[in-house]
Amino acid sequence: MVDVTSRDLVIGVVGCGAMGQGIIQVALQGGMKVVAHDAMVGGAEAGAKKVIARLDRLVEKGTLEADAAAAIKDKLVVSNGIEDLAPCGVVVEAVFEDIEVKRDLFTAIEGVVAEDAIIASNTSSLPIGSIARVCKHPGRIAGLHFFNPVPLMRLVEIIQGPATDDAVIEKLVTVGERFGRTPVVVKDSPGFLVNLGGRAFTTEGLHLEHEAVATPAQVDAVMRDCGHFRMGPFQLMDLTGIDVNYPVSMIVFEQFLNDPRLRTTPLHRALAEAGRFGRKTGQGHFRYDDKGQVIDPPSPDHVTDAAPATTVAVATEGDEALAELLERAGLNVRNDDGTMPVVAALYGEDATGFAARTGTDHTRLVAIDTTGDTSKRITLMTAPAADPAHRDAVAAAFAKAGVAPTVIQDSPGFILQRMRAMIANLGCEMAQIALATPSDIDTAMKLGLNYPLGPLEIAEQMGVKRTYEILSAIHDATRDPRYRPSLWLRRRALLGLGAHQTA
Template sequence: MAVSDKDFTVGVIGAGAMGQGIVQVGLEGGCKIVLHDAKPGGAEAARDLVFGRLDRLVEKGRLEADAVAAMKERLEIAADLAGMAPCQVVIEAVFEDLELKRRIFGELEKHVAADAILASNTSSLPIAAIARGCEARGRVAGMHFFNPVPLMKLVEIIKGPETEDAVAATLAELGRRMGRTPVTVKDAPGFLVNTGGRAYTTEGLRLLHEGVGTPAQIDAIMKDCCGFRMGPFELLDLTGIDVNYPVSMIVYEGYLHDPRLKTVPHHKALYEAGRLGRKTKAGFYRYDDKGGILDAPSPDHATDAAAPSTVILAEDDPRLTEFCAGLGISISEVDDGVSPILCAPIGEDATTLAARTGRDYRRLVALDLTPDISRRITIMTAPGADPAMRDAVAALVGREGRKVTAIQDSPGFVAQRIRAMVGNLSCEMAQIGLASPAEIDLAMTLGLNYPQGPLAMVDAMGVATTCRILDRLQAITGEDRYRPSLWLRRRALLGLSATMAA
């Protein structure tokens, strides 16, 4: 039976939030649905919730009443797994327990047709491990939806090492019938989105761990300067520490402790303390009953200092010269010994630049000119710097209404580090063949609401510039966490786009 056939039947095992979402989009796609949940009354309760959501869509004018009535007729409750016998595809959506999933798949093989497809909605467990106990492993694949399913358009189709091409193609077609955008991914820890998404939050966590900035400062920079809808700490609190910490560890351990995927002790501490984010009203922020952030410190650097009349440039930098011209500030060719010294490092911190150039670190103020600075600009100083120099420069760059965030010394500031790490991890996913460059960018924008695909982001920053940031981060920190992917390095050396396929 073809996926497009009217009577195409899909089984859903597990009636939690994900299972309910899959049922809803399956019904909206015209499929027949058979729902089973091991908890007595669980499937019936889920059915009522799904029907209630469909009725509300009728009230809002998004669906027709007759269409919803027909959808309700297409849903059947199965008392046990034997009720999955008529299904062409069965999607398992129980919680992340490998042995449980294996038992379910083994039992399903006793009841469904020989050509029925068995799919898991797992977000991180290897499909190969789930299929291990099956007799017909070629029909087992992953079909990973994103929460909330009715709103998130992406679905990852995961091919295990023995998954047949026709099986993956059928699931992709089913995803399209359900109104989702399918992306085919190789079986690997965390698959595509849950692996690629690690960089944004874990590098934010690393910056917090190093004392570079507060959650509010880092979030503001990534939103105002880089176009992300949420900062990394807002995102961590929204998804829940009880979700993102275990997934971070699954991916980190799955890639055999690759330092690019490492989280920090504070992440674990929040998890163990039960400070799980919005759901417990406390995580990286505190929350009120409506989910609003309470008492967050301002990310803005407030000062009543006077702007300087003259500045010195630490080194010849056309970007910085143009920026100063736009501010109408005079640049002295001779160091007068008292004026602020400005620099705009790429991948360096103020300390390293001062040591390299021999400039007075006490008067040196670094500005990040790489992201969008129309609304906010990030400045930083070396240890021991004169706060009066920082405040004078903050007054200068913020006097036209632009907000200023002053952070502690950091190679690559905040925006350079996080964006370079996001791009580098996606380059590595392209290098190891998790998906094509186009599918990586599509998945990351649909699955994580990034302002642009991470490989396109590398192109926008400059492939060579991104590689340079990472090289300097690795040199300064001594950590392989920042080693550039070969995908990135080769394209930087050859002047090629990061989105160019191998």
């Protein structure tokens, strides 16, 4: 089989659009000779010129030496026909997502390259097994899924189809490393790893909006400030485009036979059908000006002119995180006199359920989310028919202490608990079905989606047992199978094991 460690390894890239150009660039910068091919007349030459222009800009910025750039450019060959791929030890296909086009192309490539050459697809959604089934040597067919923009995104998913030889996967790991990427090996499955794993973040945000629990601005602010995510789910959807993320959500949902964990919402579809795709159309979940800035951004903060509370009763005694929060807000804990706010730290439970279960006066109950980073923002919620004066007084106390209060409608798990538990649960389910190793799942989600932690790392930060308890409580309250805990999570929670424990 081809020696992928050889200095003379030749990489073929078929399809010289944006993704193909990025793959060409990282292969060249990895020191390999590249043959660029495109079926469109002039396509390979145009793509090569854009790659060269990018290299020139790197020289101008001082991040690439001129001599090194010249040597790199000399390794780029523009194909005059598919037969020019003959010397390639690895060919990466990066054409548009059409299964028949890819099958025809792979058949043509097989007729040109050596029998020990590896042929990989950059597909983001099509099954590798479906491509390989028409090939003479399906064992050498695999996925090599890069992320856009390729030169900036360090991740590459290496997809092992049903017939892919283990040796081919090992060699593609080496190729990915030579490209300067971080490779993760993934089983052939709908959405592969990142496109599947990202569904929890966006769809749970959409469900919070659908249930009128919180506004998009509130969800985004909590995920940024308390969860340390670079963007909230609604910001992200508007940036990538609802014309992109809605179809992907539906494809993954349908290919997983309508698993409720992956279900999106009617509003998501309505925005897509209305052409409100986000920044690119000027309106999505938010409205945008010509520079892509949000017009009249809604505030996630609860504003009140109520006098700050000074004393509260506590319905969940012994919660250290709650005690620290109350002290920081200058709230003194006293025995309940029947007139003061009653605060409670809840985990996976809504205020209604807690009040009914414990007999706490729901009109004075103010539930507080103590999870995540509460240094800048705190989330409060109350049950239906609660007296808003108690909520406002507690909110005012936090605001006075410099902590922005976000007030939401009653919800099992608030915002952050629901979002993080669902992200962790989907990560655990990916581990359960052996989609990838636990560590690779975490690596992929951090590099592919800029998560602050991987899904299984989130479970361990929250506490595996607590994550399981939060999901179980949400599932009990909603009876929605969307929130059923993964068996991977359940077993490790019950046995007191870490989320990464494999055996």
